[in-house]
Each structure stands twice: as C-alpha cells, then as structure tokens.
Amino acid sequence: MVVGTCTIELHLPGIHSLKQKRSCLKSLTARLHKTFNVSAAEVGLHDVWQSSTLGASVTSTTAVHATQVLENMVLWIEQNRPDVMVVDYHVEIVHF
Numbered sequence: 415m416v417v418g419t420c421t422i423e424l425h426l427p428g429i430h431s432l433k434q435k436r437s438c439l440k441s442l443t444a445r446l447h448k449t450f451n452v453s454a455a456e457v458g459l460h461d462v463w464q465s466s467t468l469g470a471s472v473t474s475t476t477a478v479h480a481t482q483v484l485e486n487m488v489l490w491i492e493q494n495r496p497d498v499m500v501v502d503y504h505v506e507i508v509h510f
Contacts, residue, residue, distance in 0.1 A: 415473065415510045418480030421457065422468045422488060423501040429464050439466060442491070442498065446470060450487045477507045 429435045443454040451472070458467030470487060474480040484505050492500050 416475065416477050416480050417508045417510065418472045418474065418477070418484050418505060419508070420470045420484040420488065420503055420505045422470070422491070422503040424466045424468060425499040425501050426464045426466060426497070427499065428497055432461070432463060435463055435466065438497065439468070442495065443468070446487055446491075449490065450483055452483065452487060477509070480507055481505055 426435060426438060429438060439456050443456075446452055446454045452470045453472075454468055454470040456466055457469035459465045470484065472480050472483045474483070488500060488503050491498060
C-alpha cells in the first residue's frame with residue numbers, strides 16, 4: 415500500500431473575511447474529493463484571510479499513480495480556479 419500526501423500553500427487574493435475563506439476552501443476541497451478521489455482539508459494558516467495551507471492524501475497501489483494524482487490535482491487548481499493561486503506545493507510518498 416502506498417499513501418501519497420501533498421501540502422499546498424495557497425494565496426487567496428479576493429478574500430476579505432474568514433467566512434469567505436471558509437466558503438472558498440469548502441468548495442475547493444469538495445471539488446478535489448469529487449474529481450480526484452482525495453481527502454483534503456485546511457491544515458495551516460487558519461486565521462489568515464488571504465493564505466491557506468491545504469493537505470491532501472490519496473491511497474494507491476503504486477507510488478507513480480499516487481504522485482500523478484496529486485500533481486494533476488495541483489495542476490487542476492492552477493488551471494481551473496482563478497480565485498486561488500498556488501504558491502508552492504510538496505508531494506511525499508509513504509510505502510507501507
């Protein structure tokens with residue numbers, strides 16, 4: 415079994431309140447789950463309006479597949495969510 419994890423640093427330039435931030439991230443994480451079958455949640459920068467750290471994970475049988483899913487997820491965010499800017503991301507693979 416292989417578990418892939420990804421942390422994504424985001425900049426949210428149009429956000430002016432924590433309520434807006436929660437709404438934006440809730441729709442983003444729901445869409446990531448539906449499209450890529452990953453688990454995703456905000457894991458950092460909870461009290462900062464225009465920044466966030468998302469964590470996502472996927473379970474797979476191969477490291478290549480897990481890496482592809484996570485990298486495609488980040489690419490999808492960059493291409494399909496103009497309200498969210500990916501500042502940086504890091505993928506890590508754990509073998510069990």
